[in-house]
Amino acid sequence: MKISYNWLKKYLNTDLPADTISKILTDNGLEVEGLEEHEQIKGGLKGIVVGHVLECAHVEGTEHLSLTRVDVGSEQLQIVCGAPNVAAGQKVLVALPGSTLYKEDGTSLTIKKAKMRGIESNGMICAEDELGLGTSHAGIMVLDPSTEIGMPAAKLFNLSSDHVFEIGLTPNRSDAMCHTGVARDLAAALHHRCGENSVQLKLPSVDEFKTDNNELSTPVEVRNPEACIRYSGLTLTDINVTESPDWLKRLLEAAGLRPINVVVDVTQFVMLEIGQPLHAFDYDKIGGGKVIVQCMPDETPFVTLDGVERKLTSRDLMICDAEKGMCIAGVFGGEQSGVSMETKKVFLESACFNPVSVRKTAKYHGLHTDASFRFERGTDPEITIYAIKRAAMLLKEITGCKISSDISDFYPEKVAKPVVTINFAAMDAFAGSHIPAETTIGILKDLEFEIKNQSPEEITVEVPLNRTDVARPVDIYEEVFRIYGYNNIPMPEKSNTIYPKNTGLTLHELIQKISNYFAAKGFGEIMCNSLNSMLWYEKAGVYPVGNIVTIQNPLSRELNIMRYSMLPGMLQSVAYNINRSAPDLKFFEPGKTYFKETDDKEKAVTARFSETNMLSVIMTGGERPENWKYKPETSDFFSMKSALEGLFGFLGIMDSVVAKTEVNDQFAFGMTYILNDKALAAFGLVKSEICKLSDVDSDIWFAEINLDLLLKKARKTSIHYKDIPKFPAVRRDLALLIDSSVSFEMIRKAAQTAEKKLLKNVDLFDVYIDKKLGDNKKSYAVSFMFRHDEKTLTDIEVDKAMERISGEVLKVTGGVIR
Template structure:
C-alpha cells in the first residue's frame, strides 16, 4: 500500500524525513518495504507567457514559440505540443534546469536530462515548455501544461504550485500491510499511528454530517434485502454538478500513489477512499431506475458488465447493488458500465456502505478481480465511518464540481454494530512486557489511537474503536501498548536464568532426523507444503489411511482466502501439487518425502488435546516416473509398487521395528466417495497400525496432469515412535576372520505360497549361525507339478570360529523340517 509523504502531512505535523518516518512505522508494526522519492524541486522552472507561435521552417510537427520568461527579451523555444497557443501562461524549464523525464523505452522509469541551448532542425531553442508528466506532477502527456491566466511571468514555478497546495517533491512510502490492520489502509489511518508515536495531534478534516432523512430520503430509497451481506448503506445526492478535469492538487495526490486521474467526481471518490479507508462509489443518478437502490444476492448465474467493459458471469450468492430493474454494481468490488459517471452526468448518487468481509472476499476471488475497494472491504472497514466519508465526498464534489448537496441522506442500518470492549490488567501488562509501564502512560497510549479508557483500579476498561476489528482480547491491548511504547524502549534483562539441565531431544524429533537421513541417502527430496487447502480439495482426500469412510474435515472460521479454508486431512494433496509443478518443468523421476501434521474432527471416545479435533504428525513417501535412466544397454524402467515397498521395509528395519507385517487391505470405501488411493497395503507392528502403502487412483493423478503411476506410503510418525525399539542401537561389527559357508536349498511348494513367510522360517531355524539368506531362483515348468513351484535359496553361515559340516547340516535339516511342517514343502533333489 502506497502512502504519499506530502499527503500524509495534511493530517499530522511531520518533522521526520521519509526514511526516518519509515523506520518509526516499521517499529510500530506497519512494515515499510520501500521509500521512493518522486518529483524534484523544479529549480530553474519558471512561469512564462507564449507571445507568438509560428511554423518551424524545417519540421512539419514542430512550431517555434517566443516565450516571455521575465527577461530582457523573449526566448525562442521549439515545441511539438498540439495545444500550444499564443497568450498561454506555461511552465518553462530554462537552460541549465535538470528534469527527470520518462524514459522513451520504459515510461515507468525516469532519467535525468539537463536542458541546454540547442539547434533543432537549424533553429535555435533555448528552454522547454513542459507537460505535467515532464514535471513529475502526473502521467499526463497529452499536451503542455496551461496555467491560470493571472500567473505571474518569471515567478518560480514551485512557488506557483505552492499557492495551489501542490508540492513538487514527494516520497512514496510502500507499506506491507498485514491483514489484521485494515485501519491503516489509508492516509488518516497511518497518520493516527504517526501522531500517537510522536505525541502529536491528528488533524482530521471537519465535515458537516447530515441527519438521516430530509430531501435526500424523499428523492432516493434504499432497500437492503441481504442484511448479512450489507450491514449499512448510506446514500447522499449532489445535483447540478459539472464533470470536468480535477484541479492540480487532486491529480497530484492521486498520481503520487499510482492512480490515474479521470474526472473530478471519480477522483474525489478515490481521494476519500485513500484518505480515510472507506470505499465509495458514485452513480449517475439519472441512470438509476426509479431512484431506488436494492442490495440483494444473486440467484443462480447472472451476467453483469463491469466498469472495465467486461461481461462477467457472477457466481450464485454474489452481493449486488441494483436499481429498480437490474444490477448496477458488484457490491464492494466494481461498478457497472451503464451507471458510471460520465461527461454528461449532472446528478450524482454517492454510495458509502459496510459490506461483510467474507462475502466480498469470495466474490473478488471468484471473479479474479481485486480492486482498491475490495482490498479494504475484505479486511474490514470502519463500521461507523460510512456517513463521514459520504459527507466528505459530497462537500468536495460541491466545491470542485459546482454541485448542490441535497439536504439529508439515506442511512439504511438494519444491524447496528454493538460497542466492543476489552479489559487490560496492569500487572498482566508488566508481566508480559517485562517492563513497568505506568497507568498514565498505558492510558495515554491507548487513547492516542482511539480507545476510550476508564480506570478501575488495577484494571483498564477499554472501549474498542470501530475501526479496529483486529482488537478483541487483553493480549491485543498489550500489543497496542507495547508497539506505541516502542519495542526498542523495552530493555534487555540484565541476566537470563539458564536451566541446570541439558535439554534432551524428544523421541519424535530424534526419529524425524533419522528418517530424513535415511531417505535422503536413498535419493528422496524433502518437501514442505501448506497445511491449508480449499475445502473441496480437503474433502476429496478425506479418506485417510486406516479408514474406509471419509473423516470430517476441519474448516477455519475466518479463512484468508478460499485456497486456505480447511486443514489438510493427509499430506497427499500437497505432494501431488509439488509433483505436478515439477512434472510441468520437465522433472519426470520424482522421489519425495514430507513430515507434517494432519487434522480431522475427533470421533467416538477419542480424547484429543483440543476437544473435538484430532491431529498427529504424519510421514509421506511418494514416488513416480522412471526408477532409473535408460542407456545404450538398458531400457528405462518405471518405478513400481515394489520399489517403494522395499524403501519402506528398509526404513522400518533401520528403525528397529519388531513384528512388522504388510497385508492387503480388505475394506471398502464409501460408495458416494472416490477413494484417492488403490491397491492398498496396511502396515502393522504387532497390533499397532502404522500406515499404508498404495497407488494413487489414476482418476486423481489425471486431475493434476501426472502421466505416470504415483506410489505413496503414508505413515503415522507418532505411531512409529511408539513402536520403535527404545534402546536399539546400530553397532559396528568387524569383518569376520573366519570363512563363510554357503549352501543352496531348493524346495517344492504350492504355486500360491508366498516366499516371505518361508524366509522368516528359515531365518528362525538357522539361528544363530545363519547370517544371510537370498532367493536366487523361482522355477515353474518341466519336472515340477502344475500347481507347484520350485524356490531356491542361498544360505550363508558364519561364526567367530571355523564351522564344521555337521553344524551346518544340522541347521539345514532344521530349516527343511520347519518348511515341511509349516508350508508342506518338499526338498527338491
C-alpha cells in the same frame, strides 16, 4: 500499503525527516518495509533549465537541422536542434549535458556532448513529451518571453516531491489502512515517546455540510440487514465530471493509484484518507430511482466493471435498483452503473458490510479490490456519515455540483463499542516494568479510547469501533506498550530458563533422520498445501467424507477442507512436474493429516478432531536418471518396498514389523506394514481413476507412514554398532518350487526361526515363472549367509544348519526343492 508523507502532514504539524518518521512508525508496530522518494515527474527535471535562443541558422545539406546558440544563464551553448519550430528569440527548455530524460516506456536517455553532421552539440532543446510534461512531439516547447533565463524547470513548473512509506500492515490493523489512522498512531508516539507535545492531529471538518435542495432523494431498502450493518447515501446533481485537479492526482499517484475522473478519484481519496470505501453510481442508470440491498438467486449473471460476466451465488450481497443488480456489495462495481464523463447526477454510497459476507464473496469470485481488502477486515460503522459528507463537500468544491437530497441512513441496530477494564498492576507485571498510570491514560486518549471509569488501581475504557482487534485487557496492554516504546521497557537483570524434560528422540529429530535417508536415496522433499478440495475426495469415492474436517470460511472451493490424505497434494506436484517435461520423480513430504471423530459439538475440540503426523512418499517414471551404463528401469512395487524397508532397517525396527498384502481402497494393490497390531505404513499402486482426478496418467507408487507410531517405536529402539567380522561367511543356495501365493517374507521368517545363531542374511536372487512348472507355480532361488562370531565355520556345521532351514521352509511353504 503506501502512505504519502505530504498527505500525512495535512493532518499533523510536523517537519521531522522522513527517515525519522519511518523509524517511529516501525517502533509503533507499523513496519516500514520501504521508503522512497516520489517525484511528480520522474527525474524531477534535474539538469533542465530555461534557455534563450540567441541565434538560429539552417545546417546546410540537411532537411531540418538548425544550429543554435543558446544562453542558459551560466554560459552560452552551441546546440544542434531538429525541431521545425525553433527560432531565434525564443525561451526554451534545455537539457544540459549529463542530465537524464525518462520516457513513458521506462527507458531513459542521458544527454551527452555529441557531434551531428560533424557539428558539436552541447545539450538538447526539448519537446514536452521528452520531459513528461505532455504528449505533443510537434516541436519544442516555447515558453513565455518573460521567463527568467537559467531558471530550473522544476521551479518553473512548481514540481513537488514526496516521500512514500511502504508499510507492511498486519491483518489486525484495519484502522491503519488510511492516512488518518497512521497519523493518529504517529501523533501519539510523538507525544509520549519523542516529547513533541506541539504536534496535534487535525482531521478535516465537515461542519459546513448542508443540503442545497431535496429535488432528488433516493429511497434505500435493505433486505439483508445481517450482511449490511449500515447503509448511507445521498444524491448529487449538476455535476461536471472532468479530470481531477493536480493536487488530488498527485496524492493518489503517490499512494499507488491511477487517477480516473474527479468522482472516482474523490471516493478513492476519502477511502485512503479515513479508511471508508465509497461507491458512486450514475443516478440516471438506477432503474426506478430506488436502491435495494439484497441477495439474488443462484446463477444470476452479472457483468462487473472489468467486462467479465460472473454467476452470482445466493449469498452474494448486491446493491440493486428496482430492476437489476448494480454492484457486488463491498467488492466490485457493475459495468452498467458506473460513473462516466457524461454523468450529470451521482448517487454516493457509504456503507458498512459484514466482513464474513464480503470475504466469502470476494474469495468465491476471485476479486481482490481496495474496498474488499478493507471491508474483509472490518470497517467502522460510525464513520459512514462523516465519509459521505467529506466526499460530497470535496465534489461540490471541485465541480460546483449541488447536494440534492438529505442523507438516507439505514442503521437499525447500533453496534456497541467493546468495554475493557485493565488493572495497572497486572499491566506492569505483564511488561516487567512500571508504566505510570497517567502515561497509560494519555496514550489511550491519543488513540481515541474513551475513559469510562477510573480509580488508582484500574481503568475502564471504551474501544473505538475502528479497532476491531482490541477486545481483551492484553490487547489494551499492547496498545500502550507499542506507543510507550518497547525499547523503553528495560531488560530484566535476571534471566530465568526452563529446561525441557528429555523425552528421548523428538519428532523433529526423527523427521530430520528420515529426510537425510530419503535425500541420500535421491528423493526430493516437497511441501504441499494442507488444504484440499472436498470435491476431489467425493469423486475419488474411497474416502470417508463424513470424517473429513471442513473449513467454516474457506478461501475457495478448491481449499475448503483440511487434508485427510497427503495424496492429493503430492499428485498436484507430480502433475506440475510432468507437465513441464520432468516425468521421473521421487518425492517425500512430512506433514499432518486431519480426521473428524464426531459431529457432537458439545464435546471439546480435541475430542471432536484429531491430527496425525505422517510421512508420504511418491514415485513415478524412471528409477534413476538416464545413463549409458544402465538400462532404463521404471519405478515399481519393489522400488517402493525397498525404500520403505530400507528406512525401517535404518531406524532399527525392521524385525518388529510384519508385512501384509492387504491395503486400503486408494490402491489397486500394495502392502501394509503392521507394528504392534497397528498399521504403521501402507504403499501400493494408486488406482488410475484417482490419478486422473489430478490429470496424472502415469503409474503412481505412493506410501504413507504413521510418524506418531514410528516415533514411539524408534524411542524404544537402540541402534548398536558391531566390529567388522573377523571370520569369513559361508553361502548356501536353495532352489524352491512353490505356490505363487508364497511370499519371500514367509521363506525369510521360516529360515530365521530354524537358525537364529549362525544365519546372518537371507536374499532372493532369482525368480522363474513358466507354465512348465505347473499351474500357479514359481521357482525361487534363495541365498543364505552363515557366520560365527568367534570361529571359522566347518562344512558340517553349515550343512546341519541348512538341513534345519530346508525342513522348516518346506514345511511352511509346502514347496519342494528343485
